[in-house]
Amino acid sequence: MSRLPLFALILAAATPALAQAPQPTVGEIVARQQAAQNQFQAQLQANQLSQLQRQNNAAITSPFPGAQAQAAIQRQQIQQQVDQNMALQQQMLSANANPADINAQLKQYDAQIQHLQQQPPP
Numbered sequence: 415m416s417r418l419p420l421f422a423l424i425l426a427a428a429t430p431a432l433a434q435a436p437q438p439t440v441g442e443i444v445a446r447q448q449a450a451q452n453q454f455q456a457q458l459q460a461n462q463l464s465q466l467q468r469q470n471n472a473a474i475t476s477p478f479p480g481a482q483a484q485a486a487i488q489r490q491q492i493q494q495q496v497d498q499n500m501a502l503q504q505q506m507l508s509a510n511a512n513p514a515d516i517n518a519q520l521k522q523y524d525a526q527i528q529h530l531q532q533q534p535p536p
Contacts, residue, residue, distance in 0.1 A: 466488075
């Protein structure tokens with residue numbers, strides 16, 4: 415028996431199984447890409463907040479009471495953003511998380527972080 419007919423039999427037997435393999439829809443592919451982009455954006459925001467915390471911690475030790483008070487206020491604002499970021503990252507792990515909703519939330523958080531970054535140092 416030659417190899418060609420044997421190969422043809424194997425290929426014919428495997429073809430129905432290959433044809434039945436579910437292929438992701440365009441919507442599923444887009445949702446996966448959006449979820450990956452959201453994860454990247456959330457991590458970027460976490461890094462930005464960490465940098466803001468380091469900068470603010472230096473101001474907390476300022477010898478000037480006004481600067482210390484301003485740094486304490488900013489510490490609360492930064493911590494609130496950190497908490498929101500962590501909650502959103504937990505939400506992203508949920509099987510029923512909507513990537514479009516997560517993206518909208520990330521955009522809102524981005525605006526809040528930019529506002530924090532633009533505040534003058536204490």
